[in-house]
Amino acid sequence: MEATYGLIANSTALLADAGHNLSDVLGLVLAWGAAVLARREPEGRYTYGLRSTSILAALGNAMLLLVACGAIALEAVNRLLHPAAVSSGTVMLVAAVGIVVNGFSAWLFMAGSKSDLNMRGAYLHMAADAAVSLGVVIGAVIMMQTGWHWLDPLLCLVIVGVILYSTWHLLSDALRLSLSAVPSHIDLEEVDRFLAGQPGVAHVEDLHIWGMSTTETALTVHLVMPAGYPGDVFMASLEQQLTQRFAIHHSTLQISQQALPNRCALLSPSA
Secondary structure: OHHHHHHHHOOHHHHHHHHHHHHHHHHHHHHHHHHHHHOOOOEOOEOOOOOOHHHHHHHHHHHHHHHHHHHHHHHHHHHHHOOOOOOHHHHHHHHHHHHHHHHHHHHHHHOHHHOOHHHHHHHHHHHHHHHHHHHHHHHHHHHHHHOOOOHHHHHHHHHHHHHHHHHHHHHHHHHHHHOOOOOOOOOHHHHHHHHHOOOOOOEEEEEEEEEOOOOOEEEEEEEEOOOOOOOHHHHHHHHHHHHHHHOOOEEEEEEEOOOOOOOOOOOOOOO
16 A cells, blocks of 8 residues: 555655565575474474574575665655655655554554564564654655655655664674674673682683573583582572573583583583
8 A cells, every 4th residue: 555655655665665575575484483483392303393494584684684674775766866755744654544554553563572583573673663763754744844845755765764774783783693793782701700719619611601582592511520519409400590680491401520522511411
């Protein structure tokens, strides 16, 4: 509908917003598919299940936004070089409806966006759409008052900058998670200090932290301790503290009584 009215009103802004909304629909389909796959139980070679599909979906969402930005910018530059009259009233009405729909959609995703990168991608999509629609309304009002139809494509370029800025963090976080980097909400050095400060821990080795999905974090570590450590009780308590303090949901701990340099850690199952 938005694309149809964009053609009727001869508005680059509405056509660009329609294309952006289409990319959002595809992004939400990816997010939904990843959420379904992430709930599948581990089987065969996929010993972690398909949790990491949520990371791929977040990365795909960011890439879709970048593609949409490129399409918007290309059309806006073309329209700046070849200005055309725009039906400002139609543009303002259709974009105002877009503010309501996209704003409500963004609100639905807001709570989950704080802890789930995939949800953040969906939230950014909806929030960016609402911002685009608001900008189009403002531009339409100015065009009605002044007749400056070149504002339509210029507004598109401004919106592209806003979308790119909001997408950058999503893209960088998704890339880091796909490379098994430490999630951005976890301070690796703080976790190292926490483990080294536990009673009886002489040394911390082979500490690895990575995102299993956009919501779950895993840790493996080798702790060197003297003979007589508390064993299972100690490890169960430590795993609970890692979950509560650092939101690390899957901990694999290995404890030995002496340091063994230049070796690969053999990771024991969680207590």
